[in-house]
Amino acid sequence: MIPLNHQRAPLFEALLTYVNNETIPFHVPGHKKGVGMDQAFREFIGTNAMAIDVTVFEQVDSLHHPSGCIAEAQKLAADAFQATHTFFCVHGTSGALHAMVLSVLREGDKIILPRNVHKSVTTGLALVGALPIYIHPEIDSLTGTALNVTPATVEKALQDHPDARGVLVINPTYFGVAADLKAIAKLVHQHNIPLMVDEAHGPHLSFHKDLPMSAMEAGADICAQSTHKIIGSLTQSSMLHVQGERVDHRKVQAALNLLHTTSPSYILLASLDVARRQMMTEGFQLLERIQFLSHQARERINAIDGFHCFGAENLGSPGFYGLDPAKLTITCRNLGISGHQLEEILSKEYHIQPELSDLYNVLCTLSIGNTQEQVDSLISALQSIRKGYGQSPILSCSETDNVILPPLPLQKLSPREAMHGDTHLLPLWESIHHISAEFLMVYPPGIPLLCPGELISEELVRYIETQREAGLWIQGTEDPRVRHIRIVQASHQ
Known part of the structure; x- marks a missing residue:
């Protein structure tokens, strides 16, 4: 097989050809290469960006039915990310996760997934009518944050639910904690069902041997990545990767066509193309830089009394198989x-x-765009803040050494039934024995206490009030003060 040329960026090159040919635009968008744009905005953004903001025509291909430069760009991306098929997404990883769920599950199917999944996964389940089987990630006692799920937890769920049609895990978490993904993939595949991975925070993992293993390398069947989060594409641009035969890539394309706009941004698409090229040609060196900055930042933060930034010392503890150095969790x-x-x-x-x-905690994310000067500014700021504060801890370590969550509520309705049914607001204390139509989360650890379709218990309401009194941040309901919650009307229960 002839090696692919990763020096190329086929989609970006096609757009440059369009611009260099001085093509006269009798097509949308209406600003016509920026000429019709508000002057202040045009001057700020620049005319080059406006010039490649085009619509679908043969020269620049179609995202819905790629056969030219977009197809070439996606083929190069699949090679770069060790996938069989790669799809460009311009509706963010939330949209990619929706497509993942729609392409794998059917109405009534069960899926095993961590309790702290992104809400787009749950809304995806509502779209397809699937049923969640939740498992708990491990919790870090010092920071209160959710870590990852263990292979043992996944194995137990598979034993309890042999009819599950898929397993979804997060790798790495928002805070950079990786799972033993290879072991989990082996367990899942023993049941001949697909492993789905929300890898929104891991688009860079494939490009350096010292980083946690990527989903594709570990054997996952499908994963969604936010290319814009750590590497260089634009916000809202993501990729969806598929490998093997357990997930039908044609169904993935069909799901994306159902969800995608028919007027995708070619600026976003081109940014995905060049981000892949950059990582294949410079990625190793760029990620070496992140690791250098991260290592010294951790050391310098931990040298400031009152602050802590966890690192490799936690490796090997339950739910902490690896750590993405791009994430700095600063505990204060x-x-x-x-x-x-x-x-x-x-x-x-x-x-x-x-x-x-x-x-x-405060979470700081490093990327290929951060500099030594910026890290120095962060450290200097923390040192100055330490001088002005640090009188007494807000909670002693002993008060939250063990983050105890209430039992998982009973799932009485599917997310679809709860979110699409008739609902009304009730005061929180009056909602006991009703079915929630909303999410309810407490930070830390950021794990939903309640999801749509679950029964509200007195124990849960008492727990919420206890956490509120302790000063924890509670959110997710329509009522920002969480004094009321939207419940499913009795006629739909």
Whole structure:
């Protein structure tokens, strides 16, 4: 087989040819290479970007029925990411996960998945009418965050539900924690069902031997990646990878055609094409840089009294098989301020914007675009903050050493039935014995206490009130104060 030429970017090259030919646009979009665009916006964005914002025609191919430059670009991406088939997505990894669920499951099918899956997975289940079988990830006692699921937990779920039609796992988690994906794939395939992976935070894993194993390398059948999260494509652009015969790639294309816009952004598509080229030609060196910056950042953060940033010392503990160095979880629980306060201080006083925060932590994401100077600025800010705070911890370690979650609620309806049924709001204490139509989560650890279709118990409501009194962040309901919750009307239960 002739090796593919990863120096090329077929889609981007086709767009450049269109521009260099000075093609006269009698096609949409209406701004016509930026000429009709608001002047201030055009000057800020630049005319080059406007020039490649085109529509579907033969020269630039069709995302729904690729046969030219998009097909070539996707073939190169499949080779780069060790897949059999790769699909470009311009509706984010949320849309890619919807397509994954639609292409694998049918109405009434059971799927085993972690309780802390992204809500787009659950809404995907609502689209297809599938039934979730939830398993709990491990919890880190210091940070309160969800780690990953263990092979033993997956194996137990497969034994309890031999009729499951698939297993979905997250790899790595938002906080960078990887599962023993190879062992999980082996267990799942013993049941001759597909392993599906939400790899939104792992598009870079294939390009460096020292990173956790990627889903495709571990033997997963299908995975969705947010190419824009760590490597260089634009926000909202993602990829969906398939390998083997357990998932029909034709069904994946059909699901994407059902969900995708018929007017995809060629700017986003081109950014996927060149991101693949960049990683195949420069990826190893770029990821070496991330690992260098991450290693020194961890050491410097851990040298500041009151802060902690977990790392390789946790490897081998349950649910902690690997760690993506791009994620810096900065725990400030012993400093006297919450993670939310730390994020606000960093943002407003130091113009540093973290990825997210919860009660105890701030998460900072490194990527191929971060520099030494930026890491230095983060460390300097943390050192300054330490001088101004750090009077007493917000909670002693002993108070939250064991994060105890209530038992999983009873699943009375499918997510589809709950989310599509007639609903109304009730005060939280009056909702006991009713079926939830909403999600309810507490941070940390960010695991849903309640999902659509589940029965609300008195024990659960008491737990929510206890966590509220402890200062934890509760969210997910239509009511931002979580004093009311939307429930399914009795006639639809």
